[in-house]
Amino acid sequence: MATKKEEKQFEKERKAAMKARRKKMKAEGIEKYLTPEQISYNRRKAVIGSVWPIFRFLILFGLCFVILYPLIFMISTAFRPNEQMNDPSIVWLPKSLTLDNIKQTWQVMKFDQSVLTTVRLNLIASVLQVITCSITGYGFARFKFKGKSIMFAIVVLMIIVPPQITTIPLYMQYAFFKPQFLAKLLTGGSATSLINTGWTMYLPALFANGLRAGLFIFIFRQFFRGLPKELEDAAYLDGCGPFKTYLVVMVPNAKTSFLTVFLFSIVWYWNDFYVSSSFFTHNDTVALMLKNLDAQLQQDLFSGQSVSVRQLIVWLEAGCVLSITPLLVMYIFLQRYFIEGIERSGITGM
Amino acid sequence: MSEFEKDLNAEELENEAENPQAETEELTEEAEEPSEEISAVIEESEDTQVMETAAEEKAEEYVTREEPVAVNAKKVKGARISYEKKKQLYGYGFIALWIVGTLYFFIYPLIVSLVYAFHDTKVGAGGMELSNGGFHNFVNAFRQDQDYSKALVETLSNTAIKTPLIIVFSIFIAVILNQKFRGRTFARAVFFLPVIIATGPVIDIINGNMSTSGTAGGAEQFSTMFEANLVDQLLNFLGIYNISEKLTEIINTLTSDIFNLVWNSGIQILLFLSALQGIPFSAKEAAQMEGATSWEYFWKITIPYISPQILTCLVYTIVDSFVDPGNQVMEIVLNKASSWEHGYSAAMAWAYFAIIGVVLAIVVAIINKFIYYEVE
Secondary structure, three states: OOOHHHHHHHHHHHHHHHHHHHHHHHHHOHHHOOOHHHHHHHHHHHHHHHHHHHHHHHHHHHHHHHHHHHHHHHHHHHOOOHHHHHOOOOOOOOOOOOOHHHHHHHHHHOHHHHHHHHHHHHHHHHHHHHHHHHHHHHHHHHOOOOOHHHHHHHHHHHHHOOHHHHHHHHHHHHHOOOOHHHHHHHHOOOOOOOOOOOHHHHHHHHOOOOOOHHHHHHHHHHHHHHOOHHHHHHHHHOOOOHHHHHHHHHHHHOHHHHHHHHHHHHHHHHHOOHHHHHHOOOOOOHHHHHHOHHHHHHHHHOOOOOOOHHHHHHHHHHHHHHHHHHHHHHHHHHHHHHHHHHHHHOOOOO | OHHHHHHHHHHHHHHHHHOOHHHHHHHHHHHHHHHHOOHHHHHHHHHHHHHHHHHOOOHHHHHHHHHHHHHHHHHHHOOOOOHHHHHHHHHHHHHHHHHHHHHHHHHHHHHHHHHHHOOEEEEEOOEEEEEOOOOHHHHHHHHHOHHHHHHHHHHHHHHHHHHHHHHHHHHHHHHHHHOOOOOHHHHHHHHHHHHHHHOOOHHHHHHHHHHHOOOOOOHHHHHHHHHOOHHHHHHHHOOOOOOOHHHHHHHHHHHHOHHHHHHHOHHHHHHHHHHHHOOOHHHHHHHHHOOOOHHHHHHHHHHHHHHHHHHHHHHHHHHHHHHOOOOHHHHHHHHHHHOOOHHHHHHHHHHHHHHHHHHHHHHHHHHHOOOOOOOO
């Protein structure tokens, strides 16, 4: 394979040669070289080539607008004073900007505190999840053992079964965690229930069963299967055990894959409100705060009166802005890894 | 060989440092094993299996122990066990954590919820109290509950309409995004953006907006843009009258639901994009040589090449739309669960899940016939 630079060079040369040939043909009369079908084919191609980019631009522009519309609306609303919501003369640009909404929402959501909690839960669970899922994925990719196909079927089942089915039994398991001494050890006290502690997130992640773990195992397996076997054989010959081979040879090769899974894991833990709302009774994380924001707002800003969503919209949107800003910043800088990671390592060739 | 052993020792030390408890266990095992010769091999594999089943109860303890044991056994019998067997044991070692976790966090809850489905449940002081076993939960769900069957039909038909639309749409977008043009990176980033945002609670507020907000540059203005009966106008303009109601309705769903369509197809676009990049350049060159138009190229080259990915996307889309907490069946199930009717909700979820399974099996069986796998 030629490198990218060389390929560009080839492309250039090819184009130059084509141009020269066409010039020569035109000078000597096209009919001498090409059949009528070829001429009409070329003509049609030229027409499509000139019209298509315009259509493409229109289609993409329209669809990008549909996607970005809520974001634009969010930003436009979050920074305008509440009174101007009902001003029909304002469409996108408010007459004056204000940070009050953001500040008030920050207080209502106890944002500094909940961000810290979320980040702590998120990072620990994601790191654990990436490590254990990669080990499991490697085991599935490179070793033959009895019952492997059945176990892999269970991995696929983990992707398909909605978490809603297992949540209630899981809640019971956490609430009456056995053995009890372990529960006491984990909670660092006399409590025997893990509900409302971070362990409801860390434990499944530690055992490769966190949020969407099935998908991550799948991605890792697919990636490790794609790596050449010679890599490992060389390591074995040099006297590495399988675990050391994995650590020293495979992990460095799987860097992008690790990053991709890690990023996705962070995004999903950040956004998750179903699992955390089942195992946390307080609104600790950002996603939970946002989920119950309208009730909180009514309580704190309108002293308990029920207010329609219309009147709350600026604060709701401010909450949205607050909670997706960290993700958006991450996405803007690491966008390459989200997309290319999946493309290269991912689910291709299922 | 000596280096090989050194590595193993190093590994072992690391493992032992983590839990000194295991050390004594290993020593006793070490003393016993040399006398047992070949039968030890069989026992070893049985050993791991026993552990797997026992692991359910004391998950944490076993997990830290399992790996050292496997490593240790290998060292002792290293010379006697065949290479294949060794690799098999290591395979178990690698997925041991997952096995324990799955038994405790996935299989066991799954079975328990199935048990709930056949009982009346009540939350007591020491756990769930079960009574009155039988099929009545399932019978109630289909016979008595009026909402459930209706919601099932609704969800199924919704998925049936939405899935092909999403697939076609995302193939179309992926083909466009695969071409070279300025701003491609930006467009790709934007199309993937919904995946980042739409999994969270933000989407609820966004969707809420779309239906509730008013005059000030809000949703109404936005949606009228799409909801004006442009489809009928266009059809009339083209001289097509009295087209079947159903078809107009489907087209209307497509145009008015463009928002949901775009916001639900991020992952699919990405999957197709990666499949498109797997098409070898030689195929394109050959097609150009033969004078294929882009239309022919699309149908004869692109579609066969990405057909395995179509199956993947189809399964993903179907599962995604069935599992979405926003769909009607899921709402009913969750409502029942939060009003303490756990058994009933579990029965509904399992019946629903069985239906999903059947649908998936049928779809996969049908589509599999049309897939072109490249033989290398």
